[in-house]
Amino acid sequence: MAKIKPSKGAPYARILGVGGYRPTRVVPNEVILERIDSSDEWIRSRSGIATRHWADDQETVTAMSVEAAGKAIADAGIAPADIGAVVVSTVSHFKQTPAVATEIAHLVGAGKPAAFDISAGCAGFGYGLTLAKGMIVDGSAEHVLVIGVERLSDLTDHEDRATAFLFGDGAGAVVVGPSDVPAIGRTVWGSEGDKSETIKQTVSWAEYRDGHPEKFPAITQEGQAVFRWAVFEMAKVAQQALEAAGITADDLDVFIPHQANMRIIDSMVKTLKLPEHVTVARDIETTGNTSAASIPLAMERLLATGEAKSGDTALVIGFGAGLVYAATVVTLP
Amino acid sequence: MAATQEEIVDGLAEIVNEIAGIPVEDVQLDKSFTDDLDVDSLSMVEVVVAAEERFDVKIPDEDVKNLKTVGDATSYILKHQG
Numbered sequence: 001m002a003k004i005k006p007s008k009g010a011p012y013a014r015i016l017g018v019g020g021y022r023p024t025r026v027v028p029n030e031v032i033l034e035r036i037d038s039s040d041e042w043i044r045s046r047s048g049i050a051t052r053h054w055a056d057d058q059e060t061v062t063a064m065s066v067e068a069a070g071k072a073i074a075d076a077g078i079a080p081a082d083i084g085a086v087v088v089s090t091v092s093h094f095k096q097t098p099a100v101a102t103e104i105a106h107l108v109g110a111g112k113p114a115a116f117d118i119s120a121g122c123a124g125f126g127y128g129l130t131l132a133k134g135m136i137v138d139g140s141a142e143h144v145l146v147i148g149v150e151r152l153s154d155l156t157d158h159e160d161r162a163t164a165f166l167f168g169d170g171a172g173a174v175v176v177g178p179s180d181v182p183a184i185g186r187t188v189w190g191s192e193g194d195k196s197e198t199i200k201q202t203v204s205w206a207e208y209r210d211g212h213p214e215k216f217p218a219i220t221q222e223g224q225a226v227f228r229w230a231v232f233e234m235a236k237v238a239q240q241a242l243e244a245a246g247i248t249a250d251d252l253d254v255f256i257p258h259q260a261n262m263r264i265i266d267s268m269v270k271t272l273k274l275p276e277h278v279t280v281a282r283d284i285e286t287t288g289n290t291s292a293a294s295i296p297l298a299m300e301r302l303l304a305t306g307e308a309k310s311g312d313t314a315l316v317i318g319f320g321a322g323l324v325y326a327a328t329v330v331t332l333p
Numbered sequence: 334m335a336a337t338q339e340e341i342v343d344g345l346a347e348i349v350n351e352i353a354g355i356p357v358e359d360v361q362l363d364k365s366f367t368d369d370l371d372v373d374s375l376s377m378v379e380v381v382v383a384a385e386e387r388f389d390v391k392i393p394d395e396d397v398k399n400l401k402t403v404g405d406a407t408s409y410i411l412k413h414q415g
Binding site: 045046222223224225227228231232263267 | 398
């Protein structure tokens with residue numbers, strides 16, 4: 001048996017740069033209320049959302065990703081050609097094949113990197129980050145572009161008063177690269193397929209094609225069940241991620257949960273007993289729920305506004321349809 | 334030791350007070366969580382989880398929607414507490 005040479009990359013990996021793209025059109029609750037019987041007060045009290053961005057015809061999954069990626073690459077201070085792999089997490093790219101990652105890789109000028117899409121819902125960023133870290137430590141890629149991108153306005157039932165106000169569009173990207181010190185902790189991740197009905201697409205594409213029902217597929221969820229799982233089960237996962245990184249909540253500077261709902265965020269903070277000094281991402285108010293894009297978008301905004309700074313220690317946790325989840329501790333770029 | 338009806342109502346009153354800021358004296362058996370006490374669907378989940386912990390009882394999601402009043406919740410806990 002031939003001996004295979006062990007693969008070896010950088011000792012550790014870190015996030016080197018982050019970038020985001022928010023569509024030009026800002027949609028306030030008043031616009032949502034044209035199609036549902038509700039109120040601005042009700043929407044704000046249940047979700048904390050005041051406005052969200054919706055993409056226009058030009059702001060495609062590809063276009064938004066390329067914009068966000070360009071910023072992340074510039075922020076990382078690398079050349080596009082240095083990228084060895086592109087991982088795109090999305091559930092709202094309406095073309096099954098080829099993977100949108102290949103086109104994005106080409107358009108950002110990355111040459112011929114490995115490129116593929118993943119489907120991990122609102123945990124997609126953490127899943128992509130974990131893959132990227134593995135590739136870098138393994139030596140399969142020196143720099144990896146991880147993108148979370150969604151056009152959830154395309155998968156929204158605009159007449160459903162329980163979900164019409166929740167979702168937004170956008171893209172967030174990070175460049176992950178080599179590091180001499182640990183800067184991404186072990187990921188605590190998993191899936192709970194027995195709860196696959198909790199958050200789901202209303203009907204499959206095949207059912208829609210065959211004409212029943214007539215309504216276009218949309219994302220629907222069991223609100224109370226999701227809330228309970230997100231707050232109380234995910235708090236345990238977040239705690240495990242802290243332990244995996246060998247730190248406690250006191251060591252944290254920043255908490256960036258998936259931006260699903262302000263009420264979930266507030267309850268998680270309470271359940272986790274996060275100290276006052278921890279900055280909490282509350283991008284949901286002006287961005288809505290952008291699934292895989294929400295964590296990198298929130299990260300970018302915290303750094304841009306100065307609420308967080310480079311070198312800060314952040315706990316990130318994504319959770320959503322699957323159900324799936326991923327939590328880890330990172331050093332901010 | 335299992336809690337009495339009175340202890341459960343007092344406990345629920347404290348929980349509702351902490352989560353929704355409702356005065357403890359307003360939390361009575363005949364009061365509806367949503368209509369009378371202004372506890373919305375998400376706060377109700379927090380109330381349920383706090384009650385589970387306090388009274389050593391499991392209240393699955395599918396049963397939560399049947400707990401309309403403080404009396405409903407009290408009876409449920411009396412029957413299911415460990």
